[in-house]
Amino acid sequence: MDLKTKKKYYNLCDPYEPLMPEDQRNVDLDFLGEEGGRPVRGINWGDMLLKEITFPDRPIYKLFTGHRGSGKTTEFKKLAGRLYDPEECNLFPVLIDAEEIIDLENPIAVPDIISSIIYSTEKAIIQEEGGNTEKALDEGYLKRLWNWMKNTDIELNKAELAIPSAGKLVYEMKTRPTLRQHVRSIIVSNFSGFIKEARNELESLNVNVLQKFGRDGIVIIFDSLEKLEGTSKNWYDVLESAELVFKVNAAYMRLPVHVLYTVPPALSTRITDIDFMPMIKVYDRNKNRHEPGLAAARELIRRRVPKDILQELFGLNPWNRIDDLILWSGGYPRDMLHMLQKIIAVNDHPLSDSDFEHIIAYIRNQYRRIITGDALHWLANVATTKDLTIEGDVHLRAADRMLNQHVVLSYLNNDSWYDLHPTVYQIPNIKKAIQDLEKELQRGEKNHEGSGST
Structure with missing residues (x-):
């Protein structure tokens, strides 16, 4: 196999690339499983989330988790498409990527999340209208918030705490810890007023999407907060801040619109009512092979690497070795693709037993280093x-x-x-x-x- 071909399929197997719903590599796992039985992840997650959002008359507050690389972001993109569809739900979904607007390596707080939600919702509405996003955001909620804070605390008028424009407040808070802490301290001193104003703003935006677009309401999907982890020095401080936000301060995180937050998997042992999206079940509790799960994982691989290339990589009958790869991954899509990349990158094909054992040892050593x-x-x-x-x-x-x-x-x-x-x-x-x-x-x-x- 030449270098160009290796590089092509290596990148098609990128384990860190979230897929768009229409991507040909995307496998809808909700519809794969035993005939007449359960899907390979236990339930149809897309339908479950859709019903939990659309059935209640009152706004829902939902916490959701799963391991990074298990397919959550792709599922949320599919969910957003169904929510937006006028024939299905006719809602106005706002999909937020926490990595873009939240510092995930340091403790979070309620003001960070709430201000990010309003900023992202305003931005989505302006984009739907086809307006000038930057100009409109500079004149919207964040401008009123910034002016209120400057009037409350004159320290914000100092040069070291200045921001380029009010519309950039959320991004400035992400990258400037001193500014972030100062904003938090001001808001805490008048927290009830901040929450009341934020709720009023979201209610107003909810009316806007009905009047302007004929939509039946806003749905916030706050993705990537499960990546909130911190560093070795502040790991527990960061996790405890997430517990404080989503458990102790849960009442403030409930909004007058539907809202779904992702949270770190660790919070599933600290907070009840968190849905945990599982792995593809490739074996049962007794380590017996689960054929529907194996078939689903094979399809995930086939969508990225065609049969003729798989035969070059593994030999004329590749499926036994591919099943070994799947079983060693535990049904974890990211590790499955990571191992597949390693296999594509080896010098000689078909893959030898020793090269395969080396790849398994590599994955094992990654885990061994983090187990204390x-x-x-x-x-x-x-x-x-x-x-x-x-x-x-x-x-x-x-x-x-x-x-x-x-x-x-x-x-x-x-x-x-x-x-x-x-x-x-x-x-x-x-x-x-x-x-x-x-x-x-x-x-x-x-x-x-x-x-x-x-």
């Missing part, structure tokens, strides 16, 4: 029970890191269940921790039997 000693017992418990049992702060902190780093993957049958990433089972410390826990459980059963017979 205090997480071993909890991970062994997940491997044994297929559940997220939390016993104290040590377990909670282990769960936070291991869920966010997709060391632990989520699956769904009738009930949700969890498992370690398949490569993690090969890590010696994990193997030993599982063996030790199994022995401990066996001793407990024998002691229980002994006490029952006396």
